[in-house]
Amino acid sequence: EHTGNSNAVPPLPSASGSATPDKAPKRSVEIALNNKSDEAVSRSTKTDRNKTRPVANKTPKPVSEQPRAVGNKGTPQQLVREAEQKYQAAIVLLGRDVNRSQIDPIALAQFERTLTAIDQAIADTRRAVRASPDDPVAVQYMLSAYAKKVxxxxxxxxxxxxx
Structure with a gap:
């Protein structure tokens, strides 16, 4: 999907040599986070297809006020920490499986630039979550950054x- 963003990086060639724009790593933090902010903005400005009035723009509840899934134990912050730990473990395992010597050097350089941007996004969003642990947007951005790295x-x- 083309977002019209001038920061978009050209798509990487796939193993077959063709470009795969839908899987192309992105350079900027916002793009690396799958344009979640654009999605939130578009959600607040959409209109119901069957009506002409705008759809209500709901502010997310703080993480501490959000309902927990049945069977989950612990505070929302503990659940976020557990999710973060699971992403970190997956990243370690996948990092071991990457055979950099088998990747095209140009593609590898692009992957490395993308990983650097994602690592910066993770660091930034972790700081935001630590500063405001009840902020659902900060938590969503952090977990999205981890998911993008995976x-x-x-x-x-x-x-x-x-x-």
Missing amino acids: EVLEEMTTARRTP
């Missing part, structure tokens, strides 16, 4: 040098 590492595990 996605890029998964893509790297299947990337191969072009013949």
